[in-house]
Amino acid sequence: MLDPHAPVLLAWLQALPADAPSLAPATLQALHAAGARALYQAVQGGEARLYAPADADMAALRRLLPQARWLRLQPLWHRAGQAAGRPAPWHYVVATDVLPEHEADFNAWYETEHAPGLAAVPGTVQASRWLCEEAGPGSPRYHACYELAEEQAFGSPAWLAVRATDWSSRVRPHFRNTRRTMFRRVDLVPLAPPA
Structure with missing residues (x-):
């Protein structure tokens, strides 16, 4: 697991290589x-996200994934979720920009209402926010990530209630360049066989 309080490297891939939907076991290892610690494949489409600590072997990672766009994410906020400690095979990401004149309100909403509310939803293992300061065109600066114990947490009545607040309705129209994606975790090392 990555340290949610330290910078991470994100490899963003529009599509996995030709052997998609999964990389060869030797490539995963x-x-x-x-240094990679987490790989996620989009449930729909070929998008993938690979996370590594900032001190990972960048040269080796670039050789293994030459088509990836690498971004450095700075931690903004982290909270353990209602299901903390449970396995989290689902990874929901909202990556977005926001109009500059609404950025302070956007960050206050995320950190005091929205992200804490989603962390408290049954089935949420953890919630975190990240900032990509060097994001270019097509790469949103803000990344909100939710680790989920079950996919049904997303879209549950509790989840939808958090999304339906007055503050949410006020902030959301100021989002720009937004991507919302559900990912499934891909194991980088073989799972131990059951005892």
Whole structure:
């Protein structure tokens, strides 16, 4: 698991290589050996996200995934969720920009109402926010990530209630360049066989 309080490297891939939907086991193990800690494949489409600590072997990671766009994410906020400690095979990401004149309100909403509310939804393992300061065109600066124990947490009545507040309605129209994606975790190392 990544340290939610330290910068991370994000490899964003529009699509996995030709052997999609999964990389060869040897490639997965090589990514892990180079420092990668989490790989997620979009439930729909070919998008993938790979996370590594900022001190990972960047040269090796670039050789293994030459088509990836690498971004450095700075931690903004983290909270354990209602289901803290449970396995989290689901990874929901909202990546967005916001109009500059609404950025302070956007950040206050995320950190005091929205993200804490979603962390408290049954099935949420953890919630975190990240900032990509060097994001270019097509790469949103803000990334909100939710680790989920079950996919049904997303879209549950409790989840939808958090999204339906007056403050949410006021902030959301100021989002720009937004991507909302549900991912499924891909194991980088083989799981131990059951005992």
